[in-house]
Each structure stands twice: as structure tokens, then as C-alpha cells.
Amino acid sequence: MKINYFNTCFALFILGIQFCFGQKTIEVNPLLQKNIKINSQLHVSKEKAITPTLTALRKFDLAMDERRFFYLDFDVTQAYTTFKIANTTKHKQDMVLVFSYPFIEDAKLFKVVNDSLYPQGQIGIFSGKGPIGRNWKIPILSLPNETSNYLLVLKKAPGKPVATDITLFSNEKHVAVSGLQNTLIGFYFGITVLSILFTLFIFGLTRHSVFLLYGFYLVALAIYIASYFGFSNVFLPAEQLNNGRTVYVLAIEFSTILFVLFAQKLLRAKKYLPKLNRTVIVVIIAAIAVFRVILHIIGDALTVGQFAIFMKLWYGTILFLILAVLIELLVYIKHNPRIGSLFALSYLFMILGAVFVVLHQSIGLLKVTFFGLSHILFASALEIILLSITIAFIVGQIYKDRNTLASTMLVEQQRFLNAFVLGQEEERKRLGAELHDNVGSRISNLRRVFSHKHTDVAIEKEFDMVCDEIRNMAHAITPAEIALVGLPGAVEELLEELAKSDSLKINFNSFRFPDNLEEDMATNLFRIVQELLQNVFKHANASVVDIQLFGHKNSVTLSFEDDGQGTSHKKKTSGIGLKSIQSRVAQMNGQFLFDSIKGKGTSVLVIIPTKYT
């Protein structure tokens, strides 16, 4: 409901009536909750603040203001308003005048009786009396059947606009309303704290800076909201109330910057829009350096006009950042619609909240409140809830990406190992064949030709030694005899050599193992036996090893058992030895079964399908 009393007041003013008491009288009742602005007129002065006397106040200009809240423009230094309270009941009524905006510099309430001002209460920096609690409150007592005119004088610094509701509550009503408000504020901070804990927890797990930035942003935002709703007043003595405003301004700036940084990280601007990403960071650094640091140093020397220009530049920067994030968001949404739209929604609430605050606090347009609390609390709460959900989705995404990456890496690793094993076998084969057939044959022939023509036992012996050496070398590299004697024969030969040097008892048997097994397969199985024996020698501490080869209808099986100490489960698939075995088994499309029980030895089964043999 909007009522324009201007004309009435103006007429009264013209008639030379000193004070405009033409407004509706506020009737006292126990459930009183009255917006003072609706019942009064505002007079402002741009002069240097003076001690309020009726004569001085008479020089103030009547503001032609139809707002439903008090708005004191940039250049206003002092303002007053008048209102009339009538108590028609037979009871006295305790009331309280509450300011919604906690950064007015000073407020003084007078009762006007016979052209004289009688101070009723004061609060603020100059008055030296701080607010109790988060809001500014001045108590008013209305006696039975009392009707009084009141005059409220507000003081503020030039260059800083003020927008505030001033509400007259009965004490009872105030208790009820502030109870509800405090509950809502409590909810807000509850959500914030939970979100901070959540994001820090996630940061601890993932070490992803986006989560830490979100945490910092939430902290800055919480400080901003807290000071916006006047909680800084609780901690500050009256003469330092201005610092609350500093905290408020700093918090909003830092939260904006942190939000932009966080949004850039979340929207992966570095990847999708590297230039914009860099520009934004440069702008942020410049903004902090120029606006904050320089303004702090030369701020006092600035005229109001210069200050306004600075403020406009600052708003321009903020606008740029908002647009930059918006562009980044639009690009990101193409890549990731789900997370992108969630973020967009929270961004919308943030922007709406911020724009409304600027419109309300700076320009005096628009007022959106719920339960007497600024919209910013609700917009911010929704923003945080949505952002936390977004974050949760991102965690899911990261988890999924990591899993995909891990499996890709595993596949890559396996492929690499396969190639390595194949190449190694190829190389060994080539080298072994070269040594054995070519070099060995030539030396042998040389020896024979020599012995045929000469008789020199020493040289013959030397020849024989070279031949033996080459033979041993060739056999160490590749079991060329696999092709000649088959896998069981080659394994037997291997074990015979081992038996010479080791106390380990190795039983080997083969059961219907096919003679015509593919050479590659036989070689692979031979290498597996070698590898497993190496493992036993190195780690198992075993005394008996049973190696068996079985030929089945469509498969062959290698069974390798030892009675060693066994290995723990964790170790079982690590180690290049076992990995290369697995790789060989995989090459043959086989299965590798590894069962190891601590203290009960190890059993390895390799099953290779042989459909074509």
C-alpha cells in the first residue's frame, strides 16, 4: 500500500507550519509493527552535519520521496523524519524502533514538546552508544493516553548511500519477529557451515583447488551476509562501528573475486576460454591493486565526485567479471549441460541477489524482503544449496573420469607390456638363433677343419671351450630345443640344470601334454615356468615345488605349486614378474589363477585354450 502524503505535507510546509505532523497517527497496540516511512516525510540536508536543533532542522529540504523505505542519497549528510504515536489504551506500551540496515553512522530520537526537542535515545558512532544485538534499536515508552510527536535524526557520511527500513514494533511483536528472523538466519549459516565442511572434505580427498576456492568463497560470503545483517555490530564498540562497514565492503569484494575464481575453475575456463581466463585474472589483480590499495591510500584526499567515478569504475569491473563468468558459463554448458545448468541456476540467484542489493542499497530502488529480512539471505541460501549440489555432481564427474582414466591407463599398460614381452621374445629368438646356428656353426666348422689339417690339442681344446660357451649362452637366451623336444622336454632340461645347483626339490610331470603345441605357446609357457621358478627362488622360501603340465580336450594347463610362505593378497598382482606372466597368458587368451595363502604356499594355474591343436 502506497500513500502519497507529499501534497498534504507540502501544503502544510507552505503555510509555514514548522513541522509536518500531518501524517497518520500510529496507534499503539500490543501487536504493533509499523513501517515509519509510510507514515512520515523525510527532510534531508547536504550541509556539514550539525547538532540538531529545531532552527537548524528547519533549514532541511523536504525530500520528494515516495519510497517505502528510507533512502539517503550519496551526497546527503543528515536527515530527519517525524512521526506521531498515540496510545489510546489504558496501559503503557514498551516499543522499539528498529533499523534494518546496520551501517547508519548515527541516529538520535527526540520527542517534540512545545517546540522543544527532548532526547529519547541515541545510537551510533557519534552518540557513543552501540547497538545491542545485530540491529539498531531505540526503545520508546508510550504512557497510557499519551500522544506524542517524535523526531528522528539520522547522520551519515557523504559518498555512502544508505537504504534502511525503520520499523516501530511493540516489544512483544519484536520478540516474535526477531525470533523467526534469527531462526532463518541460523538456517542460512547452517547450510553454509555444512557446505564448507563438505567442500573441505572433498578437497582433502581430491586435492582439487576448485573445492578449496568454493570453501573460501563460502567463508567470504558468510562474513558478508553476517555483516549485512549487522552481526559485526555485536563485536564492535560504538566508536568503531564504521569498521563493520569496512568488513562488509571487503567481504563483498572478496566474495565476488573468490566467486569469479571459483567459477573460472569450475567452468574450466582455462581449457575452454584461455584468453578470457587470463584477462579475468588480470582484471581481478588490477581491481584489487587499484581500487583497494590505491583507494585506501588516497581515499581521504578524493572529492565526492572523484569518489563517485572510482565507484563507477569498480561497478564496471564487477559487471565485467559477471559477464565474463556468464560467457564462460555459456561455453561450459555446451560441454557439460547438467553441471552447467545447475551452476547457471545458482549463478542466477547470486546475480539477482547482488543486483537487488545494489539497486536497493546504492540507488534506492526496489525493496524485496521476506519476514522482514532482505532477499539477499534467501537468494544466497538458494545459491549455496545449488552450488553444493553442483559440487557434488562434479565430485561424481571427477570420480567417473578417474575411473575411466585408470582403466585406460591399465589397458595401455597391458598393451605396452604385451608389446614388450612380444618384442623381448622376438629379440631373444633372433639372438639365440644367430648365436647358435650361425656363429656356433661357423666356429664348430672352423674347429673341425683345423683339427683335420693340424694336430694341436691346446687349440682344439680352446675351440671346444668357445663352442660350449656359445652353446650355453644361446640356451640361456632361448630354449631353442622347445621346437625339438617339446615343452615337457625343455622344462625337464631346465629343471635338470637347476637341480645341479639348488637344494629345492622340484617334481615335474606331464600328462597327455600335446607334442604339437604351437611353438609360441610353448615358449610362453616355458617362460612362465622360468618366471615362477625365479619367484620361488627369490621369495617363497619353499622346499618342494610341483610343476605339472596337462593336456585336456580343448586346453592345456600348467599347474605350479610350492609349499613356501605364500604371499599376502595385496602383493599378488604387483611385481613385473607376475605382470609379465599375466601378459603372456593374455596373449594366449588364457586364464591365470593365482592363489596364495600365507603359510600354505602358492598355487598357480595357467589355462590356455587350444581349439586349433
Place this chain on the structure above:
Amino acid sequence: MKEKVKKILICEDHQIVIDGLCSIIADFSGFGVVDTVTSYSSLYSSLEINKPDILLLDLNLPHKNGIEILRELRVKKNPVKVLILTMYNKKTIISKTVNEGADGFLLKNCSSEDLLNALHHVSENDFFYYGEGVIKSKKKSGFQEDEFYKRIQLTSREKEIIKHLCDGKKVPHIATIMYISPLTVETHKKNIYRKLGLNSVTKLVNFAHENQLF
């Protein structure tokens, strides 16, 4: 008594070795190289045409190895005496050539006397000639006994599984008891059946009973 010159065929994939052998054999009286081949593809036609008395056979040959050639010759009942000439000096290989019906085994670094001895030996005798330094290996004997002995050589894990199977336990149950995977148990079971020549638990129980496994 003037003997007929024994015809020798050399099957060897290194020309230098062939050349060396030829020059040595050329000095031997009573032996002459009739042909040299480098792989099995040209071997059979040469055998057909030249009808050699002795074949000097390398083991490592391209496409088909010496043992396979030897086996084929014996399957075809070719009477040629086969003298293996190789770098390998391994028991399994030697016994394999013995089993496949070779007549002698020479190492490639043998002396010319050794070669001459071998040539004489295989043309005159039926028993195996072991060249200088060749590891002696006996022909596998008592194959049946050996197989049975092998059969009842059960590993401790196999015995454990047999015991559980004889107790009537199923594979998943045994896996749980032994802390191993069901597939491992299943594979062991399959192996045991193959080893013992069985195909059912009933037969396994009988086998265990007859052989007093427990």
C-alpha cells in the same frame, strides 16, 4: 676286400659348414658326398635320386626341424642311416633322437676323427653312436610303470581336493574351505581326473580307496 664307397647326403642350412664337411669327407676313403641340401624341401627328391647310405642331418633347419624330418623318414620306413650333427648337447634332445630312430649323434665341434668313426660305426653297426662329448642317454624303458608311478604322485593340494571331493563336497564349498577360487578348484579337479584317467567322483573314490591315498 674292397668296399663300395658309402654315399653321404648332407642336410645343413649353413653353406660354410657344408663346405667344411665336404672338404673333410673328401679325404676319407670309403665315403663320398653325393649331394648337399639346405632344407627339407629339397631333401626328399635328393633322397629319392641319390639313395644315400648315410644322412648327415642338422637339427635346426628352417621350416621343418631335424627331429620332425627324422620322424617322417622313419614313418616312411626309409632305411637311410641318420647321423645327427648339431650344436645341442642336451639329454632330452639326444634321447629324443634315439627314440625317433637316429643312428648316431655328433656335436658340430667334433673332430674329423670323431666324424670318421661315426661314419664307420653307423655303416657297420645297428646300435647308437655317441660322438665325443655327447651326453649318454638310455632309451626310455618301462614306460607303463613309469606312467603309473607318475599318476599317483599327487601334490599336497591335489590330495586335499581329492579328500574333499571324496567327502562329497561340491566345488564352491571346497573353494571356501581352502580359501581359493572355485575356478582353481575346478581346474585342479579337471587335472586330477586327467592325471588319474578318471571321469567321475565315484571312480575317484574307488581309486582313492584302492590306492589307499588316505
